Amino acid sequence: MKLILKTWFACLLTFLPPAVLSAADTLEITVVDTEGGKAMVMLTPDGESMLVDAGFPGSNDRDTKRIVAAAAELQIKQFDYILVTHYDGDHVANIASVDTRIPAKVFLDRGPLQPGGNQGGIQRNMKSYLERIGGRKRVTLKAGDEIPCKGLKVTVLTASGEVIKKPLPGAGKPNQFADSPQPDIGPQDENANCIGLLYEFGKFRMADFADLLQTQEFALMTPDNLVGTVDLFMVSHHGSFRSNNQVLVHALHPKVAIMNNGARKGGDPVTFDTLKASPGLLDLWQLHTSLSAKDKNAPADFIANTQEPCEGKAIKVSVQRNGTFTVTNMRNQFSNAPRSVKSNVLSLSVRWEEDSARVHCLLRCRQPGPSCLLSLCRS
Ligand SMILES: [Zn+2]
Numbered sequence: 001m002k003l004i005l006k007t008w009f010a011c012l013l014t015f016l017p018p019a020v021l022s023a024a025d026t027l028e029i030t031v032v033d034t035e036g037g038k039a040m041v042m043l044t045p046d047g048e049s050m051l052v053d054a055g056f057p058g059s060n061d062r063d064t065k066r067i068v069a070a071a072a073e074l075q076i077k078q079f080d081y082i083l084v085t086h087y088d089g090d091h092v093a094n095i096a097s098v099d100t101r102i103p104a105k106v107f108l109d110r111g112p113l114q115p116g117g118n119q120g121g122i123q124r125n126m127k128s129y130l131e132r133i134g135g136r137k138r139v140t141l142k143a144g145d146e147i148p149c150k151g152l153k154v155t156v157l158t159a160s161g162e163v164i165k166k167p168l169p170g171a172g173k174p175n176q177f178a179d180s181p182q183p184d185i186g187p188q189d190e191n192a193n194c195i196g197l198l199y200e201f202g203k204f205r206m207a208d209f210a211d212l213l214q215t216q217e218f219a220l221m222t223p224d225n226l227v228g229t230v231d232l233f234m235v236s237h238h239g240s241f242r243s244n245n246q247v248l249v250h251a252l253h254p255k256v257a258i259m260n261n262g263a264r265k266g267g268d269p270v271t272f273d274t275l276k277a278s279p280g281l282l283d284l285w286q287l288h289t290s291l292s293a294k295d296k297n298a299p300a301d302f303i304a305n306t307q308e309p310c311e312g313k314a315i316k317v318s319v320q321r322n323g324t325f326t327v328t329n330m331r332n333q334f335s336n337a338p339r340s341v342k343s344n345v346l347s348l349s350v351r352w353e354e355d356s357a358r359v360h361c362l363l364r365c366r367q368p369g370p371s372c373l374l375s376l377c378r379s
Helices: 002-014 062-073 095-101 119-133 214-221 246-252 269-276
Strands: 026-031 040-043 049-052 079-083 104-109 137-140 153-159 196-201 204-208 232-235 256-259 283-288 303-305 315-320 325-329 345-353 358-365 375-378
Touching: 040 062, 049 062, 062 095, 079 095, 095 119, 153 214, 214 246, 246 269, 256 269, 256 325, 269 283, 283 325
Parallel strands: 049 079, 079 104, 104 137, 204 232, 232 256, 256 283, 283 303
Antiparallel strands: 026 040, 026 315, 040 049, 153 196, 196 204, 315 325, 345 358, 358 375
């Protein structure tokens, strides 16, 4: 038995590309828990760092402490970029606090408020954000722009209510979900202006639209899918029903989705239904158990915070250039890694040939391919 186990492991390793075994050349992403806001810390192998939004202010600097801890773990002392997706309080209002602890070199946002953009204290949020930037560099992003981040291609897909006009390379096919129904999602508020981004690292593609609304999802994805498919989808708007139409989610065809919901914010049942019906989706991860979603929640191992009050545990993603990526729940270190290799594997059986001292490994896969053939593994 011991031999079989040892051989099983040796056999599994034969299916992992060399890069999977090394941690040197990875894109690191930490989805910080801000209990219903957004904050994401990123570090490229070139040492370039970015903070996307900064959660809520107050609560004894709760979100600042969590972001600072996530940055410290990646040994980030200064952010090359702080990107503000939009000016709602759960995204921008804590930027000043984080910036006092980890100052940023460059600030990225969508520029001035749209006419009438005054809901929910947005002008106040913006004023304190601009005061904090002071004389430092601030860049306005619009749809179609690229962020000059070393070692990572970041394309702006949406901003200020606008979407890219031309398909990305390799994209532009008719969207088979274009006729999806559009529910009533309420007013076109600040969320409609969100900066939506496509991150590309080698073969890996990740889409993150912050809190973008379904109206803009239809503009981007119909009649043609201007984005193509992605490996990882950061679920929009904390899992709100006002976003995440299947016209976007299903057409993006993600392997994995991560929802930055709070226990009582976002995580709407209909969003779980859409995600679970998404063709090709293997895993859904959540920052919190959604109280409204009840039994639609993912299994506990895929949820970073299962209790109230919570410990503010994060979800981490480590990405290889070959497109494989590992998602880890920082509450219990549960991990499903490495996704794009192992995700295709349904089962692995090992057969030991006593007389020839050979071990056969047989992989059964969802989709046949060169890595799914009968393989000979020597002990
Ligand atoms: Zn939000």
